[in-house]
Amino acid sequence: MLAIGIDIGGTKISGGIVNETGEIIFSKERSTDASRGRDYVLAGLDGLISELVAWQVKVDVIGIGSAGRINVQEGSVYFATPNLPNWTGLQLKQYIEAKHQIPAVIDNDVNTAGIGEKWLGAGKEYASVVCLTLGTGVAAAVFVDGKLIHGHHWSTGEIGHFILYPHGKPCNCGQRGCLEQYCSGTALFRSYNELRGEAAISSGKEFFQLLQAGDSVAEQVLDTFIDDLAVAMVSLANIYDPEAFIVGGGLIETKSLWWDEVLKRFERYANPAVSRTIIIPAAYKNQAGLLGAAKLGFDYLQLGTV
CATH class of the missing domain: 3.30.420.40 (ATPase, nucleotide binding domain)
Incomplete structure (x- = not known):
């Protein structure tokens, strides 16, 4: 299986295609520029995912780590501070799946970094x-x-x-x-x-x-x-x-x-x-969140739950 792991940070959005052993096969990043609003951040996220999907024909799942308190069962943002304007209430899983037609799973960005450290670090x-x-x-x-x-x-x-x-x-x-x-x-x-x-x-x-x-x-x-x-x-x-x-x-x-x-x-x-x-x-620095998001995706496909 292959997963796209995405780490949405305050200054940049990092993404990569990751295999089940934790190897990052291909990665890209974009500026978040959250001050320009939610729609701008989502457009950057969509563009990054599209680049990754275009590079690899078959991706099985998208895992995303996002700032905010994330309802992982719904894949929605329960609460976010003004660091990401209008992020509270966003149905991010629903949005990504409708946009890209790939199963998606969402958690907090620090949680995904922790998953990366627990998995490989x-x-x-x-x-x-x-x-x-x-x-x-x-x-x-x-x-x-x-x-x-x-x-x-x-x-x-x-x-x-x-x-x-x-x-x-x-x-x-x-x-x-x-x-x-x-x-x-x-x-x-x-x-x-x-x-x-x-x-x-x-x-x-x-x-x-x-x-x-x-x-x-x-x-x-x-x-x-x-x-x-x-x-x-x-x-x-x-x-x-x-x-x-x-x-x-x-x-x-x-x-x-x-x-x-x-x-x-x-x-x-x-x-x-x-x-x-x-x-x-920590063993991993900038890549922990990306890797952990991919692992979150693998676990979601294999276990069916988060």
Whole structure:
């Protein structure tokens, strides 16, 4: 069998044709440009799928990882933040199947990245895993005894909206004090600007450039980030009791600057029951979501359920 795996991210849509051993035979990507609206994103998604289908005569299934809380049984978007405008309520499975006449299955993009890591990457040796993604936002895929957990409102992995600081910084989900307002790439440069009292930088990349140049404000922000992340992971370890945390996302590219200290503080803050939880980096970076979406498709065809 062959599957198309699609990863709809905030900045780009990646897609590829994948075989049952996890080999990516052919891949393409496009800019998401979500600010131009839902119809523009869907047009880009359609164009990408059409390119992949044209390259390969017979594709058995399309698996898609999308931002938002996904009702996997319906293949619809239960809830999405304004990062993808008007995405809430979208019947994505129905739309794709009608447009391309190929069976489709949909899940959250972080869940599909976690499926990719469990299938082929750092999580394949563990039954109970929290695959933590640190990037523009923060989220996780949670596996308990080998099963991906979704929750009643399809929100099990939405740990970015775990309230770390009650009545803290406002979040675009409508709450205040959410974890992703403190432990994401976006949070790092915003926190830097807050301490400086001006809009000095506009990206996580600029933040890390300042950090490596020895900027004292950046060093202060990073120390707080490390502490907040360690505290959050201790709480998550007590909630989910995983064998391992697998940490991925865009921020993992900078782990040489913070990884060892997070491990030390996690061990320092955790109680003995969870202090020895393994923390390891993700094996796959940009391709985990694409691979996991393809695996989701294979499982859907073979098992008939999600």
